[in-house]
Amino acid sequence: MTVVIWAVLTxxxxxxxxxxxxxxxxxxRRNRGSAARRPAAREFLQELSEKLNLTDEQKTAVKAILAxxxxxxKAVHQDGSLSxxxxxxKTREIREAGREKIKALLTPEQQEKFAEIREEAGxxxxxxxxxxxxxxxxxLNLTDEQKTAVKPILAxxxxxxKAVMQDNSLSREQRQSxxxxxxxxxxxxxxALLTPEQQxxxxxxxxxxKRPPRRKPARGE
Numbered sequence: 404m405t406v407v408i409w410a411v412l413t414x415x416x417x418x419x420x421x422x423x424x425x426x427x428x429x430x431x432r433r434n435r436g437s438a439a440r441r442p443a444a445r446e447f448l449q450e451l452s453e454k455l456n457l458t459d460e461q462k463t464a465v466k467a468i469l470a471x472x473x474x475x476x477k478a479v480h481q482d483g484s485l486s487x488x489x490x491x492x493k494t495r496e497i498r499e500a501g502r503e504k505i506k507a508l509l510t511p512e513q514q515e516k517f518a519e520i521r522e523e524a525g526x527x528x529x530x531x532x533x534x535x536x537x538x539x540x541x542x543l544n545l546t547d548e549q550k551t552a553v554k555p556i557l558a559x560x561x562x563x564x565k566a567v568m569q570d571n572s573l574s575r576e577q578r579q580s581x582x583x584x585x586x587x588x589x590x591x592x593x594x595a596l597l598t599p600e601q602q603x604x605x606x607x608x609x610x611x612x613k614r615p616p617r618r619k620p621a622r623g624e
Contacts, residue, residue, distance in 0.1 A: 446575075451505070454520060455513045464508050472501040476570055491566050498570075532561055539593070542608060543601045552596050560589040 452462055479493045506514055540550055567581045
């Protein structure tokens with residue numbers, strides 16, 4: 404149970420976008436070297452190619468769109484005149500414009516599948532959000548007032564993580580690092596809403612979840 408609790412309390416909605424949390428990849432995957440560090444844009448292109456059965460011409464066109472998107476997002480991130488909120492808003496606009504350009508390259512059948520993929524991703528986000536809120540409420544016995552205060556924190560976390568995971572200008576390691584920072588900031592805000600007893604309980608749950616699961620004894624041991 405503790406492993407499930409830890410996954411919900413610490414990973415939150417990141418699993419919907421990252422596929423796995425930092426440090427949680429199996430050794431074989433971690434040791435793939437440059438393959439594990441390939442840019443997010445290449446991963447996204449490969450996913451689209453596989454799920455939408457893109458032609459070589461479509462792959463080339465999508466690759467160019469993603470490259471332009473990455474350059475635009477990089478420019479936004481380097482713009483010191485923008486606040487973090489403005490950067491996030493502009494990044495979302497750039498990504499959405501990129502998705503519309505990609506959609507225009509697809510056949511009607513591919514467009515329908517593309518819409519299904521995006522809807523499925525959105526559903527996973529909503530489910531992760533509800534799971535984390537429910538877990539916090541049950542394990543910490545949150546009051547209705549605390550639940551109301553926690554909801555916008557988790558909602559903001561979802562948006563921030565989604566922005567990071569869809570940022571094609573970041574490497575896999577950079578995305579994982581930023582997601583970890585977002586989760587930590589979110590947990591700090593939630594912790595400030597808790598009573599001392601609830602804070603102690605939350606710390607206890609996290610500490611228990613860090614321990615490796617007990618190995619079931621083999622028959623005859």
